[in-house]
Amino acid sequence: MAHDTVAHDTVAEFDAELHLRLAGEGLLVDHPGEDGGAWESPLDAAAHALVAVGALPAATAQAIVDDYYLARSCRSGENHGFRRHRRMAQYGAAGPGAAGPADLGQFRALTCGQLIQQEWGNLLVDYVVLSADATVLHVTMRPSAALGGRFGRVSPHALRRGIRTHGAGGQMIGPGVPGQLTLTDDRGTSVTAGFSGGGGDTEWTGEYEARPGLALDTRWIEVLGQRIELVDEPGPGIEVWAEPVAEQHPGRRYLQARLAMLLQAHEDAPLDTTIGALVAAGALAADDPAIAEARAVARQHAQAGSAGSAGRRLPEPWRSLLAGSGRSSGPDGRVMVGAATPPFGGMKVVVLAVRSTADVLIADVEITPGVPHWHAGLTVVDEPMLIWWAADDRGGHYLGQPGSWQSAPDRAGGQVEFWPALDPAATRLDIMPTTLTERAVIRIPLSWAAAR
Amino acid sequence: MSRPPWWAGLAAAETRLDCGGQPHRLRWSAGQLTTPDHTEDLEGEQILSALGGQSYPCLDVLDLWAGHAADLRVLILASRGPADPLAAWAPPQSGWTGYTARGGSAGRRGRPAGSFAMLTHGQPDDPDDGLPRLIGLGGLLPDRLAATVIATWAGRLRVPAGAGAADAGDVAAARPALHAALYGRAVTALRSWAGRRDLAVTLTMIPEDQPPRLARDGDGIAAELPFGWLADVWARGLATCWGRFCLAAAPQPSGDGWLLSTVGPELDSPRPVTLSAPPSS
Numbered sequence: 086m087a088h089d090t091v092a093h094d095t096v097a098e099f100d101a102e103l104h105l106r107l108a109g110e111g112l113l114v115d116h117p118g119e120d121g122g123a124w125e126s127p128l129d130a131a132a133h134a135l136v137a138v139g140a141l142p143a144a145t146a147q148a149i150v151d152d153y154y155l156a157r158s159c160r161s162g163e164n165h166g167f168r169r170h171r172r173m174a175q176y177g178a179a180g181p182g183a184a185g186p187a188d189l190g191q192f193r194a195l196t197c198g199q200l201i202q203q204e205w206g207n208l209l210v211d212y213v214v215l216s217a218d219a220t221v222l223h224v225t226m227r228p229s230a231a232l233g234g235r236f237g238r239v240s241p242h243a244l245r246r247g248i249r250t251h252g253a254g255g256q257m258i259g260p261g262v263p264g265q266l267t268l269t270d271d272r273g274t275s276v277t278a279g280f281s282g283g284g285g286d287t288e289w290t291g292e293y294e295a296r297p298g299l300a301l302d303t304r305w306i307e308v309l310g311q312r313i314e315l316v317d318e319p320g321p322g323i324e325v326w327a328e329p330v331a332e333q334h335p336g337r338r339y340l341q342a343r344l345a346m347l348l349q350a351h352e353d354a355p356l357d358t359t360i361g362a363l364v365a366a367g368a369l370a371a372d373d374p375a376i377a378e379a380r381a382v383a384r385q386h387a388q389a390g391s392a393g394s395a396g397r398r399l400p401e402p403w404r405s406l407l408a409g410s411g412r413s414s415g416p417d418g419r420v421m422v423g424a425a426t427p428p429f430g431g432m433k434v435v436v437l438a439v440r441s442t443a444d445v446l447i448a449d450v451e452i453t454p455g456v457p458h459w460h461a462g463l464t465v466v467d468e469p470m471l472i473w474w475a476a477d478d479r480g481g482h483y484l485g486q487p488g489s490w491q492s493a494p495d496r497a498g499g500q501v502e503f504w505p506a507l508d509p510a511a512t513r514l515d516i517m518p519t520t521l522t523e524r525a526v527i528r529i530p531l532s533w534a535a536a537r
Numbered sequence: 538m539s540r541p542p543w544w545a546g547l548a549a550a551e552t553r554l555d556c557g558g559q560p561h562r563l564r565w566s567a568g569q570l571t572t573p574d575h576t577e578d579l580e581g582e583q584i585l586s587a588l589g590g591q592s593y594p595c596l597d598v599l600d601l602w603a604g605h606a607a608d609l610r611v612l613i614l615a616s617r618g619p620a621d622p623l624a625a626w627a628p629p630q631s632g633w634t635g636y637t638a639r640g641g642s643a644g645r646r647g648r649p650a651g652s653f654a655m656l657t658h659g660q661p662d663d664p665d666d667g668l669p670r671l672i673g674l675g676g677l678l679p680d681r682l683a684a685t686v687i688a689t690w691a692g693r694l695r696v697p698a699g700a701g702a703a704d705a706g707d708v709a710a711a712r713p714a715l716h717a718a719l720y721g722r723a724v725t726a727l728r729s730w731a732g733r734r735d736l737a738v739t740l741t742m743i744p745e746d747q748p749p750r751l752a753r754d755g756d757g758i759a760a761e762l763p764f765g766w767l768a769d770v771w772a773r774g775l776a777t778c779w780g781r782f783c784l785a786a787a788p789q790p791s792g793d794g795w796l797l798s799t800v801g802p803e804l805d806s807p808r809p810v811t812l813s814a815p816p817s818s
Contacts, residue, residue, distance in 0.1 A: 099713060106717030114617055114725050152613045159614050159672050162624040 101140035102149070104365035105131050108358070109153030113160070125350075128153055130358040132466040134343070137521060138335045140366035143467040150466060191217040191301060192496065194435035194451040196320070196423030199313050205229060205262065206236075210313060212423075212437045213306060214451055216496055220298030222278065222308070223437075223449075226262050226289040235286040236262070266293050270303035319424035322530040327429035330524055336368035337375040342521055344379045345472045349486040353383050382407070402474065402482035409481060409505030415441045416509050418533025422448075426527065430520025432456070432471065436527045439514065446475070446483060446507045448516055451498035458490045472519045473501045477511035541788045543688035544568035546773040546795065552676030556595040563598060563674070565681045568688075570602050598674070601667045602682065607689040609711060612718035614672045615683035617725040618776070623672060623679065684772040690715055691768040695745050715764045716742045722767060723760055726776035727751075731758070731802070749784040751804050758804070770797075778810055 108131040132150045135141040193215040201208040206228040214221040228236045262280070269275045276299060282291010299306060306313045319325065332338035343359045360376055363369040369376065382403045399407065419440045426434045437449040456471050473485030483503040490499035507514070516527040549566040561574040572595040575582055579596060586593045605611050616623055672679045690711065693704050724738045737757030743749065745763045752759045766785070770776055775783045781799035784807055789796050795812040 103713035103716055106713050107720055109613070110717050110721035110724070113621065114721050114728075152610055155669065156614045159623050159669060160621070 101135045101362075101366040102145065104362055105135055105141065105146060105149050108132075108362075109149060109156075112153050113156055125352065125355050127355070127358040129464070129466075130343075130355040131362040133468060134339060134359045134362035134368075135366055136466045137339050137470070138363060138366060138368040140362075140368060146466040192433065192435075192451070192453045193301060193315075193317065194423075194425065194437060194498075195315050195317060196421045196437050197313055197315075198421055199311070201309050201311050203229070203309065208309065210308065212449065212451075213313065213315060214498065215298060215301050215303070215315075216453075217301060218298065218495075219294055219296045220268060220276065220278065220306070221295075222266070222268070222293040222306075224282075224291065224293060226284070227287065236284070236289070262289050266308055268293075268295055268299060269307040270299035271305055272300050272303065274299055317425070320421050320529075322532075323422060323424050324528040325424045325426055325525065327427045327523055327525045330519060330522060334375075336363045337373070338521060339363065340369065340375055340379050342470050342472050342519070344382055345474070345484055346470070347383065348386050349484060353387060356380070356383050378403075401480070402476070405480055406482045406484055406505070409483075409508070412505040412508075413443050414509050415443050415446060415506035416531075416533060417442055420529055420531060420533060422527065422529055424527050424529075426518070426525035429518075429523040429525045430471075431469065432518070432520065434518045434525055434527075436516050436529075439516070439529060439531075441507045441533070444506050446485075446503040447488070448473075448475075448485065448501045448503070449499075450501055450518075451496065452518075453496050455492045455494050455497040456487075457492050457497070458487050470521050473503065474517040474519050474524070475503055476515045476517065477508050478513040479508050479511050481508045481511065483507070542568065543691070543768055544684070545788065546775075547681065547684060548677075550677035550681050552674050552678050554594045554598065554674075556593050557591065561595045563595060563676075563678065565678055568685070570599060570678075570681075572596065572599060597667075598671065601671050604666075605668060605671060605682065606685050608668070608686060609690070609714040609718070610668060611672070611682055611686045612714070614668060615679050617721045618729065618771070620725050620729050680772075684768070687718075687764075687767045687772055691745075691765040694764055712742075716740075719762060719764050719767055722771050723762055726771065727758055727760065727782065730777045730782050749798075750807075751782060751784070751800050753804055778812075781808075781810065783810075 105128070108128045112126060112128045128150055132141075132146045136143045136146050193213075195213050195215075197210045197213050199210045201210065206226060209225040209227075210222050211225060212223040214223070228234055264280050266278050266280075267275055268278050276295035276297065278293035278295035280291055280293050282289060284290055303315065305315055330338055332341060340359065340363060344356065347353065347356055356379060360369070360379070364371050364376075378400065382399060385399065385403075385407055398404075419438055421438050422436045423438075424436050431454075433453050435451045437451065440447045440449070452471070456469060475483035475485060477483075483505065485501040485503035487497075488500045488502040491497065512531050514529045514531055516529065517524050519525075544567050549564065551562055551564045553560045553562055555561075556574070559574070561572060564571050564573055572579070575593075575595060579599070582593065583596050586596065671682055690708075693708050694715070696704065719742055720738075720740045723740055724736075727738050728734055728736045737755070739754055739757065739759045741759070741761045743761045743763050745765050747761075747763065749762045749766060750760075752761075762784070770783050770786045773786065775786050775795070775797060777783065778797055778799060781801050783797045783799050785798040787796050788794070789811065793813070797810040797812065798807045799810045800807050
């Protein structure tokens with residue numbers, strides 16, 4: 086870990102290292118102790134930008150960032166060791182820049198929608214996710230008429246915690262839903278899956294997870310005496326492909342990606358830090374039009390809802406994105422998708438379903454490898470960027486961010502919440518998970534089924 | 538005029554450590570860190586401690602100090618001046634029995650040959666190589682360690698072209714770190730001097746043989762200083778003197794005081810200020 090000096094191959098690399106170190110000095114000498122609430126520090130933002138455009142090796146940048154956080158610990162007594170721990174979990178001992186390509190093959194996520202009726206109520210298996218080490222059933226449970234259509238009282242304490250039990254198979258928990266299920270695959274292997282999730286009187290949602298799981302390529306799973314056929318086919322009319330991002334200029338495409346991330350976070354300050362780093366590294370000219378455009382987008386986004394002219398005079402996708410702010414006329418319904426992308430940008434995504442309400446558009450997704458929730462910020466200098474764009478067939482654009490989200494080093498998944506609400510006249514939606522260099526497109530005809 | 542020893546003007550510093558159950562002194566004076574409560578045969582004591590499986594923190598600190606005497610990471614962790622106090626070091630809570638001195642890091646370049654045998658106490662995977670322990674020693678010792686590192690690198694920068702070719706690559710590679718170390722300390726000193734925490738400062742690190750200067754830059758200050766300013770001025774606590782900012786310091790030709798080149802708040806032309814007695818008294 087000891088980091089002393091590095092040789093510089095180019096003047097730009099020298100400038101990049103100096104820029105990053107001066108950002109670190111700023112962390113210590115500019116109003117020390119007053120930035121504790123900031124979502125993302127200028128040091129993190131600068132390091133990520135410099136690494137992303139190839140101005141600094143990731144290991145060099147990470148060592149500098151670590152040293153400055155250690156320096157901050159020496160002043161505040163606050164322990165910033167969590168950063169190192171997270172990095173070790175993500176990359177192992179080798180550290181950033183040394184991670185090899187993820188094994189994207191060990192992963193299946195399938196739309197299911199199978200209803201299993203029980204005495205206590207209905208178990209709807211929405212999705213099945215199989216990976217090398219786990220099998221997960223995403224489920225919705227509703228009480229039977231025999232229970233009066235209600236599960237009964239659930240203690241507020243239990244609701245706050247969700248419910249998790251470790252009893253014998255079939256054990257009933259909480260208001261009467263099974264705490265565990267036995268799952269069997271086409272090899273005859275059986276595993277026990279425990280429930281985690283929560284709900285109320287009329288509905289529970291959550292996951293039954295078994296570790297280790299069933300055979301990754303099993304053709305079916307048996308649950309509560311019923312067989313669930315696993316078909317790796319997307320819904321009708323759904324198309325999937327991967328392609329390079331349109332913007333080829335490294336500095337501009339990084340700025341656009343960061344701008345999208347920052348709009349989601351409602352944070353403006355890191356934008357200037359990002360621009361400063363890109364200019365210092367020579368990745369963007371100081372007068373590049375992309376800089377003025379990014380600032381205009383950020384400014385209009387900050388004013389959205391008060392000016393009534395959001396998005397005007399901006400190029401797409403920003404114009405329709407900001408113009409749709411405040412829309413609350415989205416259609417009500419759900420489309421089962423079950424489409425897996427080819428590998429793109431070192432990732433693979435499965436979109437399981439898309440749901441729309443008046444106020445929000447949600448995609449249920451699974452990703453490999455794991456992508457942390459955006460709240461985690463840029464704690465690793467080469468944190469992968471994944472921007473959730475979407476576009477409809479009426480020229481509207483949408484931007485998504487993880488809401489309910491679970492993440493592990495090899496896999497992540499949950500709900501991506503898009504804004505603005507879906508245009509009610511849209512008949513087709515492209516979900517476009519986008520990395521810095523490539524994106525996938527999942528084209529979905531919007532044939533709505535009732536969401537409930 | 539020849540330069541004085543880099544430690545001239547730096548007062549002796551001392552702190553105490555619990556060493557084998559005894560309160561031992563660590564003393565820095567005239568550029569050297571010593572352990573007055575140990576015998577002259579430090580290497581022998583260290584071998585005995587290793588054979589007996591016993592840790593002697595005093596001896597380990599000596600080894601760590603030697604290993605970090607040219608480590609630019611010291612300048613990242615150490616204080617930027619009186620306005621930048623450090624917290625007391627607290628050992629990690631679990632599995633920590635001391636601190637680690639490991640070989641092989643770039644930071645050990647300045648370690649004198651034939652110093653102590655390498656000892657490892659505590660976590661073998663300590664990623665910080667004991668540096669936080671040194672920075673948290675207290676008693677002005679961290680400042681003296683920073684002064685040691687500053688002096689080492691100022692000396693390398695002042696080697697005439699061609700006379701130290703072996704170090705030229707290292708110096709070039711270190712320039713961003715040297716510049717940043719100068720920036721953080723100059724900015725802190727200038728803000729304290731101006732009484733403005735938000736004073737905007739742009740800093741140019743100039744060659745060692747060029748004259749330093751301060752100039753107005755909008756509402757802020759543009760400073761042009763060599764890295765050696767840290768060794769000659771900042772480390773000696775001379776950055777501000779009687780309300781003036783010190784650009785350079787040199788011993789009086791008579792050897793009984795210091796001659797400072799200073800500017801006032803109006804950033805007018807530099808004026809000399811004479812200190813009639815060495816600041817170390």
